[in-house]
Amino acid sequence: MQVTATRLLNNRTKTPVELTAMGFGAAPLGNLYSAMTDAQAAETLDAALHAGMRYFDTAPFYGLGLSERRVGPALADRPDVVLSTKAGRILIDCPPDQATPEMFVDVPSRRVEFDYSYDGIMRSFAASLNRLGGARPDILLLHDIDPGTHGQDASNGHLRDLFDHGGYRALSELRDNGDIKAIGAGVNDWKICETLLGEAEFDCFLLAGRYTLLEQEALETFLPLCEKLDVGIILGGPYNSGILATGAVPGARYNYAPADQSTLDQVRHIESICADHNVPLIAAALQFVLGHPAIRSVIPGARSPEEIASNIAVFNAPIPDSLWSDLKSAHLIRADAPTPTGANDAV
Numbered sequence: 001m002q003v004t005a006t007r008l009l010n011n012r013t014k015t016p017v018e019l020t021a022m023g024f025g026a027a028p029l030g031n032l033y034s035a036m037t038d039a040q041a042a043e044t045l046d047a048a049l050h051a052g053m054r055y056f057d058t059a060p061f062y063g064l065g066l067s068e069r070r071v072g073p074a075l076a077d078r079p080d081v082v083l084s085t086k087a088g089r090i091l092i093d094c095p096p097d098q099a100t101p102e103m104f105v106d107v108p109s110r111r112v113e114f115d116y117s118y119d120g121i122m123r124s125f126a127a128s129l130n131r132l133g134g135a136r137p138d139i140l141l142l143h144d145i146d147p148g149t150h151g152q153d154a155s156n157g158h159l160r161d162l163f164d165h166g167g168y169r170a171l172s173e174l175r176d177n178g179d180i181k182a183i184g185a186g187v188n189d190w191k192i193c194e195t196l197l198g199e200a201e202f203d204c205f206l207l208a209g210r211y212t213l214l215e216q217e218a219l220e221t222f223l224p225l226c227e228k229l230d231v232g233i234i235l236g237g238p239y240n241s242g243i244l245a246t247g248a249v250p251g252a253r254y255n256y257a258p259a260d261q262s263t264l265d266q267v268r269h270i271e272s273i274c275a276d277h278n279v280p281l282i283a284a285a286l287q288f289v290l291g292h293p294a295i296r297s298v299i300p301g302a303r304s305p306e307e308i309a310s311n312i313a314v315f316n317a318p319i320p321d322s323l324w325s326d327l328k329s330a331h332l333i334r335a336d337a338p339t340p341t342g343a344n345d346a347v
Contacts, residue, residue: 006054007296009139009204009232015181017138017203019082021290022315023055024048025236025299029070030063035106036303038070045074047305049081051312055297057206057234059086059143059186060128064101064110068131076134083135084206084234086143086186087124087171088116088158116145116158118166125174140174141186141206142167142196148189159195168200186236190222202231204296209237209255211292213244213270213285213327214263216334223294232296235289239300244285247271266332273326283317288324291339 006018029041048056056075058067068085075081091110099109115123125140145162147155162168171183185196186206193205205226211218211233226233239245242253248267252259259267271281289298302308324339333339 007232009182009296010230012230013182013203017082017181019055019232019234019297020053021297022053022311023057023234023297023299024053025301026056026058026067026071027062028301028303029058030061030067031105031107032062032301033103033105040304041070042074043305044302044308045071047308048302049074049078051308054080055082055084055299057084057186057236057299059089060091060124060131061086061089061112061143063104063107064099064112065091065131066104066107068128072132072135078135082138083132084139084141084186085128085132085137086141087121087128088114088143088145090115090120090123091127114150114158116142116161116167118170120161121167121170125179137180139182139184139204140171140180141184142171143186144188145185146187146189146192155192159199163199188237190218194222194225197225197229197231204232204234206234206236209240211235211289211295212238212240213288213333214240214254214266216337219334219336223292226294231294233292233294235295235298238286238289238298239282243267245282247281269330270327270332273330273332274323276326277320277323279319279323280314280317283314283319284323286311286314287317287319287340288333291324291337291341293338
């Protein structure tokens with residue numbers, strides 16, 4: 001099967017940007033948690049393209065440049081593909097004892113400096129172009145400008161760099177000049193997205209983990225605002241970093257940490273209702289998010305052709321409407337959460 005249906009990012013960009021309903025999150029290609037070879041990365045990207053995926057997301061942070069370097073050759077000379085990368089982190093070569101790989105392993109010896117000013121955005125974009133080779137990004141996203149990453153005071157300082165020291169002007173110039181087609185932010189916090197929308201115009205946001213089977217607070221104000229302003233949402237982290245893929249197994253992780261008992265119990269209840277409908281939990285988690293009209297694409301990661309095939313199968317798994325109504329009746333998802341109806345947008 002192939003994922004072929006596309007969704008328009010919004011109706012405001014000068015050049016239309018269409019995303020396949022399921023895209024490819026390329027953080028694993030930066031050796032996230034474990035190493036892979038360039039050949040394995042190329043095979044995975046080729047499998048994604050063969051499956052019909054036409055939207056790919058990467059970032060300088062993913063493997064300290066490694067993900068971009070691997071994604072570039074696969075997507076060069078592919079005008080049918082949409083690519084997003086990110087800005088805000090400057091990568092600086094350094095001795096190994098000064099490197100900041102965080103959760104990435106066997107990566108270049110580099111440290112990260114955050115810079116959301118005009119110069120920082122432009123330097124980050126130029127460095128990304130160099131690593132990507134012939135591939136050109138269509139979407140440029142501010143990466144992790146939220147308080148959860150920096151703390152409130154530092155986040156406020158980065159917002160000043162963005163709006164008072166030219167960072168947003170840099171994004172706008174790149175878009176107006178045709179270097180990119182759309183601008184936004186890639187973050188783990190919908191509240192910072194609301195803050196950004198209160199300051200300036202953005203085309204889209206990549207929101208990781210904040211609208212899932214376990215979290216729907218974004219329905220209060222943020223997602224309705226996106227509908228009103230025609231701002232497209234790309235949904236990353238549909239499994240809340242693991243537990244909605246693995247289920248409530250020992251060691252299950254929720255938002256990158258061991259899940260607490262309350263979360264485990266909630267997931268077990270969801271799993272039970274999914275089992276009543278012969279639906280895998282992972283399929284319900286992946287397809288649920290696409291029920292909201294503001295969400296244009298969901299981008300689970302993959303590190304092998306086998307995981308691509310698994311993602312496609314999960315994306316296409318039949319889910320009866322009664323599953324969603326039963327989850328609502330059990331108060332496991334919000335009553336006002338839009339849900340998919342019938343078959344999803346895949347063939």
